[in-house]
């Protein structure tokens with residue numbers, strides 16, 4: 299039985315919960331972080347010195363960094379399924395996973411914290427507007443890639459879809475004017491209908 303540490307409102311936790319479901323691994327998820335706290339306690343810091351969520355425990359194995367956890371679950375339990383051995387095809391998935399964490403998430407975060415979490419430090423409308431513009435530009439890149447494709451990497455569902463779709467879900471539910479993005483919406487509809495997405499994806503953003 300896996301243990302997943304982290305509140306489900308985190309898109310980084312959502313990736314991990316969805317991945318565990320796709321590879322058929324039962325898990326216990328423990329609510330920590332945000333309003334639950336607990337992520338700065340010594341016992342948790344011993345597992346993840348960043349004091350962030352998510353963290354995965356699989357027996358003696360502890361993994362942190364959400365995308366690394368998704369890759370671990372895919373490689374260990376999803377061979378021939380969401381894990382891709384062939385280097386060029388795996389690089390297709392890897393680049394979208396890295397793009398999510400280094401490009402799309404940082405672009406979306408100031409607007410999300412300002413408009414949804416109402417965090418102090420993110421009340422400046424200019425900061426929010428700049429974040430909206432950056433996120434739109436990144437989503438335009440995603441839209442162009444998805445035109446004529448069913449999935450993000452290759453012709454089958456995989457770990458890149460699991461990693462990026464929580465970001466799409468978040469932005470498509472933001473109280474900002476949204477572009478039509480037909481490719482993103484079609485892809486999101488396809489992947490979000492997967493049973494393993496149910497406990498992770500179709501949640502109110504918070």
Ligand SMILES: N[C@@H](CCC(=O)N[C@@H](CS)C(=O)NCC(=O)O)C(=O)O
Nearest residue numbers: 308310331332350351352363364365
């Ligand atoms: N790069 C890290 C980022 C982790 C991260 O920023 N986690 C946030 C939630 S999304 C966190 O721990 N926030 C503190 C909290 O929830 O209390 C990952 O992908 O796992």
